[in-house]
Amino acid sequence: MFFHGTSRVNGKGHLEIGGVDTVELANLYGTPLFVYDVALIRERAKDFKQAFADEGVQAQVAYASKAFSCIAMFQLAEELGLSLDVVSGGELYTAQQAGVSMERIHFHGNNKSRAEIEMAVEAGIGCFVVDNFYELDLLADICEQKRATANILLRITPGVEAHTHDYISTGQEDSKFGFDLVSGQATLAVKKALAVDSIRLLGVHSHIGSQIFETTGFVMAVEKIFEHLVSWREDHGFEPSVLNLGGGFGIRYIEGDTPRPVGDYVKEMIRAVKQQIAEHEMSMPEIWIEPGRSLVGDAGTTLYTIGSRKEIPNVRHYLSVDGGMSDNLRPALYQAEYEGALANRVNEQPVGMFSVAGKCCESGDMLIWDLPLPEANHEDILAVFCTGAYGYSMANNYNRIPRPPVVFVEDGDAQLVIQRERYEDLVRLDMPLVKKVKV
Numbered sequence: 001m002f003f004h005g006t007s008r009v010n011g012k013g014h015l016e017i018g019g020v021d022t023v024e025l026a027n028l029y030g031t032p033l034f035v036y037d038v039a040l041i042r043e044r045a046k047d048f049k050q051a052f053a054d055e056g057v058q059a060q061v062a063y064a065s066k067a068f069s070c071i072a073m074f075q076l077a078e079e080l081g082l083s084l085d086v087v088s089g090g091e092l093y094t095a096q097q098a099g100v101s102m103e104r105i106h107f108h109g110n111n112k113s114r115a116e117i118e119m120a121v122e123a124g125i126g127c128f129v130v131d132n133f134y135e136l137d138l139l140a141d142i143c144e145q146k147r148a149t150a151n152i153l154l155r156i157t158p159g160v161e162a163h164t165h166d167y168i169s170t171g172q173e174d175s176k177f178g179f180d181l182v183s184g185q186a187t188l189a190v191k192k193a194l195a196v197d198s199i200r201l202l203g204v205h206s207h208i209g210s211q212i213f214e215t216t217g218f219v220m221a222v223e224k225i226f227e228h229l230v231s232w233r234e235d236h237g238f239e240p241s242v243l244n245l246g247g248g249f250g251i252r253y254i255e256g257d258t259p260r261p262v263g264d265y266v267k268e269m270i271r272a273v274k275q276q277i278a279e280h281e282m283s284m285p286e287i288w289i290e291p292g293r294s295l296v297g298d299a300g301t302t303l304y305t306i307g308s309r310k311e312i313p314n315v316r317h318y319l320s321v322d323g324g325m326s327d328n329l330r331p332a333l334y335q336a337e338y339e340g341a342l343a344n345r346v347n348e349q350p351v352g353m354f355s356v357a358g359k360c361c362e363s364g365d366m367l368i369w370d371l372p373l374p375e376a377n378h379e380d381i382l383a384v385f386c387t388g389a390y391g392y393s394m395a396n397n398y399n400r401i402p403r404p405p406v407v408f409v410e411d412g413d414a415q416l417v418i419q420r421e422r423y424e425d426l427v428r429l430d431m432p433l434v435k436k437v438k439v
Contacts, residue, residue: 002252002339004298004385005040015301015343015383018409022303022343025414026381029405031305032323034392034418038076038410040299044262045080048291051263055270057287062106064247064292065091067389068300072408072417074098083126085290089116096123106244106288108155110177111135117142127151129205129244131178133185136192136199143198152193153205153244154179156186158224160208160217177207181228190232201238203285204229207246210293213259215268218245222269226276233282240285245269247290251297253386254337262294293389300388302327302404303343306380307359317354319376324358325365326401328387329394332364340371343383348374356382360399392418400426 010016014023017037025035045061052059062083065074069091075098077084083104086092095105105125109116112128112135120128121142130136130152143150155178179186186204193201206225208217222245232238250259270287277284304321311317330336340356342348350372358365367384376382395403402421407414 002255004252005037005043007037007301007385009346013345013347015341015346017301018414019412020409020414022301022383023381025407025409026303026305026343028414029407029416030420031303031381032321032327032404033303034327034387034404034406035301035303036296036388036406036408036417037299037301038408041076041296042080044291044295044299045077045082047262048266048289048295049081051266052270052287054263055267055274057270057284059286060104060288062104062288062290063295064290065095066393067292068296068391068393069094070392070406070418071098072415073296074100076408078104083288085292089113089119092116092120092123092125102126106153106290112138114138114142118146121146121148121150127153127202127242129153129155130189130193131155133189133192136189136196140196140199149198149200151200151202153203153242154186154189154193154201155205155207156181156225156228158206158208158221160221160224178205181224186228187232187235190236190238194236194238203240203242203244205244205246205288207290208248210248211250212248213250213257215260215265218265218269219272221245222272222276226280229282230280239283241283242288243273243285244288244290247292247294249291249294251294251386251389253297254339259294262291297389298386300386300391302384302387302391304382304384306376306378306382309376309378317352318357319354319373319382320357320359321367321382322359323401323404324360324367325362325396326358326360326398327395327404328358328367328384328391329396330390331367332362333394338368338384338386340368340373340382340384342373342376343381345374345380351375356384360401362398397421397426402426 007017014021048061060083062085063077064085078100085106087109102124103126106127107120108129110131157175157178179189206221249265308320325332353370354373356368405420406418
């Protein structure tokens with residue numbers, strides 16, 4: 001069995017994370033329950049920052065908060081010296097409530113509303129990652145009205161397709177994100193941005209996808225970008241002071257996943273940039289990246305309680321748990337795969353394959369199709385690993401199921417950072433039907 005971070009089996013035969021017994025956590029907070037290994041998050045952040053230091057490059061490592069957002073996570077990111085990538089007014093508001101530095105916030109998104117842009121301009125955020133001409137014009141208009149100046153990066157699609165799921169590939173030419181390089185959109189965007197006094201064009205942004213194991217795609221993206229940077233320097237006198245190469249660095253979910261150490265991705269990208277800089281005699285830009293999944297993905301574990309069982313002779317043995325697609329949509333959305341274990345009986349040997357079903361009223365609510373386990377009983381605690389990214393952040397109230405709580409664990413201590421939703425929360429925004437009175 002492959003353990004991440006501080007996970008281990010303690011003397012009781014229970015899964016322990018951050019020095020805390022997960023069975024005790026389940027008893028205290030109930031299930032489903034997200035448990036985050038804070039020490040592992042700290043380690044990953046340090047590795048990313050150290051990789052830049054080793055290469056002697058000015059950089060910003062921005063946590064891609066869509067992976068998992070809450071006040072405590074934003075405060076932890078600030079403590080670790082990370083910048084913050086937000087994609088909505090809600091994420092920006094959470095950052096404000098967390099008290100993080102506004103100048104370290106990068107605002108992404110392909111359809112920012114006027115209200116969101118105004119909110120961000122008034123907050124004094126560090127940078128907008130501008131996605132399209134509509135946004136460029138809207139931002140210029142708002143800055144003029146508010147007599148403000150905005151720093152921007154232009155998001156470009158370099159025409160590089162990452163080897164990942166179609167839904168999380170973003171760097172190819174046919175994408176909803178960014179200005180296309182091939183058609184000349186990006187060149188026109190550079191020209192327009194440079195002509196607006198209230199906009200300061202810092203550089204460009206590229207993101208080719210998610211859950212990527214190899215560095216080839218990142219290197220190809222750098223090469224494509226510099227082909228155009230050279231012409232922009234010659235034609236428009238523009239050299240970037242910032243080059244944001246995105247994120248998408250893969251993690252290990254199941255046996256067979258082969259991610260590289262996080263520093264390897266960074267160093268390969270930096271070396272590709274340095275090579276281009278030397279060839280074209282350009283100034284070295286500050287390099288930004290945006291890890292999300294690779295910071296928090298394998299730091300998260302979800303605990304469930306096993307309920308009903310169903311055995312179809314010679315076909316399948318189902319185990320149902322008290323969560324499912326309401327707290328982990330990825331298996332239904334991406335056909336994502338996970339590993340797991342009985343948290344209260346980790347050392348027991350498997351007796352067969354079990355399929356873990358969620359409790360939502362959908363045939364597609366399956367968390368794991370084939371999981372080797374010992375004979376599982378009602379009330380056993382099932383731990384599903386590597387749920388720290390796009391688990392809670394995609395959680396929903398389908399079937400009016402309350403969202404789970406979240407606990408941070410470190411050095412033997414547990415802290416509740418998100419409370420469990422209650423049934424009362426589910427109807428808090430509902431309005432009763434007003435009966436019309438017949439006259």
